[in-house]
Each structure stands twice: as structure tokens, then as C-alpha cells.
Amino acid sequence: MLNEIFNEHNKQMELLLEVKYSLSTLKQFKTTHSHFVEFLKFRYKISDIPVSDIDIETINNFDYYLRTVRKCNNNSTVKYLMIFGKIIRIALLNGWIKSDPFRFYTQKVKTVNRTILTEEELNTLLHKTFPSSRLELVRDIFLFSCFTGLAYIDVQQLTKNNITTGIDGAKWIFKNRQKTETPSRIPLLPIAESIIQKYHQDPVCLNQDKLLPILSNQKMNAYLKEIADVCGILNSKAP
Known part of the structure; x- marks a missing residue:
């Protein structure tokens, strides 16, 4: 059954945390498993399925579920x-299925063209009063990323x-970048502090020993689009 394969794989990942896999990668696998179980319940009224029963129709239906019910964008869905x-x-390598149904899956990650905020737009964002604390939090996390240059995953991991x-008496962020594993030394500017x-x-x-109460990446992206609308910033500029 599929759940058994997923669970066993994720247990092995947990044993190799910080050796071969990062916590964020493990979370991605667990989230994918959770989404697929919810998809099975939503579409087929079941909570597990024999791996041999998974075909391209199942895969395409899962894709459609993620885009419509879960409101995932194209790149999140494909990932x-x-x-x-x-x-x-x-399952294929272990001989539990005879062929890979994903050979028929054709969706691809799309390149996202991003443009930087102007100084005026950044000031608008900085001084905007929001009607809810969640939008204010997301704005603050985004600004923190702007003034530190840290990606979402790196901000999420900060303690x-x-x-x-530093020896200069100023505060610095010392952090190994998640994607490149390279050490970074970043001056903590007044706004970020x-x-x-x-x-x-x-x-x-x-x-939870976190420096900031950061939300999930999916929620951050959704709320940033809402913030862009409120501030009159083009959505193409929102991460």
C-alpha cells in the first residue's frame, strides 16, 4: 500500500536528518503525503491505495486537486x-510495479520573472497600516528578508x-545558507533588528526557539499577493 511506502521512506529520511536531508526536505515529503491522503479521501472516499493502482489518471486527478481544492500555483503543484x-x-525499483505512470506526466515548473520593488514601493510597504495582524506579520517577514537578503527557508531556520x-560592537547574523551550505555573515540593520x-x-x-514566527511558504505567498493588492504593487513583483 502507498502509505506504507511513504511512511517508511519518511522514517529513513528522519534518521538521516542533517546528514543527507534537511528538515525542510523532510517537511516537503510529509506535506506531499498528507495532501495525497486528503486527495484520496476527497476524490475516492478512501485513505490508502495499492501502489499498483496508481496510473496517469490518478496522477492527473491529484494535480487537478492541488490546483483547485488546495489552491496551489503551478510550480508548487509540479513540485x-x-x-x-x-x-x-x-516502488518501481523494488519491483512492486511494472512501469512508471509518471512517464506520461507532462507538467513542468515554469520560470517566474521577478522584478524588484522600487524605493517608493518599499516605503509604501514599510509604512502601510494593515487591517489584520496576519498581514502585518507577513509584511514584516518580507521586509526582514529584504533587509537581510535571506531566503524564506533561511529566515524560517533562524534562532x-x-x-x-561582532568585534565592531554591531550585531550580525551568522547563518549557513540552506541551498548552498555556504556560511553568511550579514549585518543586522536597524529595520531588521x-x-x-x-x-x-x-x-x-x-x-519553538524561533527568531521570527514565520508562516508556511504557501501562506506567505498567498498573503503577499493580498498585500501587493492593498499597497497597489503589481502582483508580478510579489514573491
Whole structure:
């Protein structure tokens, strides 16, 4: 059954955390598994399926579910399917299925053209008053990324231990980049430091040893589009 293969794979990943896999990669596999189980319940009224029953129709239906019910964009959908495909290929390599149904899956990740914010747009974002605390939080996380140059995954992993006072007396962020594994030393600018201070008593920061109470990447992207609309910034400029 598919759940058994998924669970066994994820358990092996947990044993190899920080050796071969990152926590974010493990979360992606667990999220994909969770989405597929919910898809089975939604579409077929079941919670598991024999791996031999998975065909291109099942795959395309899962793709459609992610885009419509889960509201995933194209690239998120394709990345979930790529992870799912890795599980299917495990079954193929073990001889549990005779052919790979993903050979018929044709969707691709699309290149996203991003343009930078103008100084005026950045100032608008910085001084905008939002009607809800969640939009304010997402704005603050985005600004923190802007003033540190850190990607979402790197901001998500930050703890108080990443903040160090340098020999110049100024505060710095010391962090190994997730994607490149290269060490970074980033000066903590006043705006970024003020954002840290704003949330240092947040329950997520206190209970989970996080520098900032960051939301999931999917929620961040969705709320950033809403923020772009509120601020009159073109959506193509929102991450």
C-alpha cells in the first residue's frame, strides 16, 4: 500500500536528518503525503491505495486537486508531483510495479520573472497600516528578508543563536545558507533588528526557539499577493 511506502521512506529520511536531508526536505515529503491522503479521501472516499493502482489518471486527478481544492500555483503543484514521483519510483525499483505512470506526466515548473520593488514601493510597504495582524506579520517577514537578503527557508531556520555581536560592537547574523551550505555573515540593520524586537515575545518564538514566527511558504505567498493588492504593487513583483 502507498502509505506504507511513504511512511517508511519518511522514517529513513528522519534518521538521516542533517546528514543527507534537511528538515525542510523532510517537511516537503510529509506535506506531499498528507495532501495525497486528503486527495484520496476527497476524490475516492478512501485513505490508502495499492501502489499498483496508481496510473496517469490518478496522477492527473491529484494535480487537478492541488490546483483547485488546495489552491496551489503551478510550480508548487509540479513540485508536489515530483516528490510523489520519487515515491512511485521507489516502488518501481523494488519491483512492486511494472512501469512508471509518471512517464506520461507532462507538467513542468515554469520560470517566474521577478522584478524588484522600487524605493517608493518599499516605503509604501514599510509604512502601510494593515487591517489584520496576519498581514502585518507577513509584511514584516518580507521586509526582514529584504533587509537581510535571506531566503524564506533561511529566515524560517533562524534562532537567537544566529545573532552575534561582532568585534565592531554591531550585531550580525551568522547563518549557513540552506541551498548552498555556504556560511553568511550579514549585518543586522536597524529595520531588521526592530522586526526581531517586535516579535521576541511571540509564543511561537518563545516555545519553538524561533527568531521570527514565520508562516508556511504557501501562506506567505498567498498573503503577499493580498498585500501587493492593498499597497497597489503589481502582483508580478510579489514573491
